[in-house]
Amino acid sequence: MCSIGEDDFGDEGATHAMLPGSSATGTVISAGSCNKCGLISNALYKLNFRAAECHECFLSYTRHKFRASLGAAKALPRNAEVLLLVDGSAESLVLLDMLHFAQTQNTFKRLHCNARVLYIDARLDLINDDPLPSLLELQGRYPPFQFYVVQLGADPGSMQPLEDYSVSKAIRYGKKLRSLTAHQDYWQQQRKGLIGAVAAQLQCSHVFEPSVSTTLATQLLTSVALGRGGSVALDVALLDDRLQDGIKLLRPLKDLNEQEVTFYVHAQKLHPFKMQVDENAPSSDASLQNLTRAFVTNLQLNYASTVSTVFRTGDKIALNRQQTEETPLTCALCQSILDCGVSDTLLAIEYSRAVSEMGVALHHNDSVEALEQRAKQRLSATTDLCHACRNIQDELTSDTSL
Numbered sequence: 001m002c003s004i005g006e007d008d009f010g011d012e013g014a015t016h017a018m019l020p021g022s023s024a025t026g027t028v029i030s031a032g033s034c035n036k037c038g039l040i041s042n043a044l045y046k047l048n049f050r051a052a053e054c055h056e057c058f059l060s061y062t063r064h065k066f067r068a069s070l071g072a073a074k075a076l077p078r079n080a081e082v083l084l085l086v087d088g089s090a091e092s093l094v095l096l097d098m099l100h101f102a103q104t105q106n107t108f109k110r111l112h113c114n115a116r117v118l119y120i121d122a123r124l125d126l127i128n129d130d131p132l133p134s135l136l137e138l139q140g141r142y143p144p145f146q147f148y149v150v151q152l153g154a155d156p157g158s159m160q161p162l163e164d165y166s167v168s169k170a171i172r173y174g175k176k177l178r179s180l181t182a183h184q185d186y187w188q189q190q191r192k193g194l195i196g197a198v199a200a201q202l203q204c205s206h207v208f209e210p211s212v213s214t215t216l217a218t219q220l221l222t223s224v225a226l227g228r229g230g231s232v233a234l235d236v237a238l239l240d241d242r243l244q245d246g247i248k249l250l251r252p253l254k255d256l257n258e259q260e261v262t263f264y265v266h267a268q269k270l271h272p273f274k275m276q277v278d279e280n281a282p283s284s285d286a287s288l289q290n291l292t293r294a295f296v297t298n299l300q301l302n303y304a305s306t307v308s309t310v311f312r313t314g315d316k317i318a319l320n321r322q323q324t325e326e327t328p329l330t331c332a333l334c335q336s337i338l339d340c341g342v343s344d345t346l347l348a349i350e351y352s353r354a355v356s357e358m359g360v361a362l363h364h365n366d367s368v369e370a371l372e373q374r375a376k377q378r379l380s381a382t383t384d385l386c387h388a389c390r391n392i393q394d395e396l397t398s399d400t401s402l
Contacts, residue, residue, distance in 0.1 A: 045263050048304065055267055062264055065255045066098045067111070075239050075250055076206060082115045083204040084145075085195065086138070088131055088274035091210040093138075094264045095253055099208065100142045116202055117145050118159075120191060121167060122152040134273040135162055148202070153190065156197035180287035182395035185226060185388065189334045196243035207249045212256045217311040218296045222289050227388040231336035236314035242335040254311075258300065331386040338386055 032044045035051035044052040053061065070076045084099060086092045102111035117139075123129040132149075139147045139162055147162035177183045199207050211219070216236040223232040234240045240249040253261075265272065300307045329338040385393060 043267075045267065047259060047263070058263060059267060062256065062260050063098055063101060065260075066095075066252050067102065069238060069252045069255055070111075070250070073238055075248070076111075076113060078112045080113045080206050081202070081204040082113045082206045082208055083195070083199045083202060084115050084117045084208045085210060086117050086119050086135075086147075087210075088119075088134065088272055089210065090261050090265050090270070090272040091212050091215070091253060091256075092274075093270045093272055094256070094261050094268075095208060095210040096138070096142060096145075097264075097268050097270065098253075100145065113206075115145055115208075116204065117142075117147045118195070118198055119147065119149045119162070120152050120194065121149055121165075123167075131273055132162070132165070134271070139163075148198070150194065150198055152187070152194065156194060156201055159198055159201065177392065177395040179395055181226075181289065182392045184287055184289050186333075186392045189389070189392075192243065192334070195249075196245070196247050199243065199247045200245045205247060207243065207247060209249055209251050210253055211251045212253050212258060212261055213311045214258050214296060214300055214307060216251070216254055216314060217307050218289075218293050220310060220314045221296065222292045225288055225292065227391060228334070228336070228386070230386070231334070232314070233317040234336070236311070236317075242330075244335070257304075257308075329384075331389050332384040333389040333392070334386060336386050338384075 030044075031040075031042050032052060033039070034041050034044065034054035034057055036053050036057045039054055041054035043055055045055070045058040046052045047058075076082075082099075084096060086096055096117065099111070099115055102109075103113070103115065104110075119131065119135055121131070123131070135147055135149070139145065148159050149162055149165040150156065150159040151167060177186060195207055199205075220232055220236045223229065223235045228235065231242075234242060236254075238251055238254055240251075243249055264270075296307060296310070299310075330336060331338055
């Protein structure tokens, strides 16, 4: 049983007492006595609402969160085949370092699983953006993990070991979408499908995703805004089972915040190298996702307890799955369960769209009946896509389908 109390683990202790405008970045003290073990240390780490700790005590605290998230839910069976996602971000390097440490312990404390590392190459510039040297350095630092690389938008069968990988051309997105919001949402779903296909090819039953609490708070608000409220529980949960062939996606860093990630990177001397992927996002308000991310980041800086509340709300959302003998229908793009019933909310949305499309024809006496009929036809036209993915379909500038 976990021996860490609620003040040390979970909802960040006394964060609800934080005043507006207070800093959430914390400080690193150069030298002093550790308040936990009492030893003199040259580098003390002062997390918000925690006493200053030495290097070893801080690492022990953060690594315990990683192990506790997996152990409490019993989500990872013994000797499971795991695919670890690395994108060069600080969070992914922290997860890689924690997993490597957990596998190099003695037999009693060792995390018994077999891990492989996947990097999805989404670079837009072959000259300036080259992650391969950094990836080769990581592979040398964390033996015996085998690294694989696959290009975003390519066939999963084109995946190659890191040492054999080469790319001849940068990514050119084939489908043109009118808004950046739809563009980002579409390629996020495509990325998930690629991850599931690669995991199946490598015979991995589980995937580790490096999402921390701030990232998941952003994802929760974004999913609701995009019309994915029916599947938001899986978007932020520890375990997501929507990948193909029963592959389970896990988020073992869900209880870590950005401050802990920053300190961990400093403590372990990690070097993030995440590449800029989206060339169409020059400003924070260019898309709904970017705007939500900027909003949550501002909350984290000024009202850290609010971000924690948003994130913890996601843990309390239960997925509405009807217990039936038949296999539920799923969306062809995001693999979420379809709501086959006619929703008054969705009907009202399609009714508004029909009003905009019909325009001057509304003066006819039968316009109301025609609008209602048109709205129902739009809802039943695409039965293999959920509401959010139908919005992506409507954003396509060409006649091609998803």
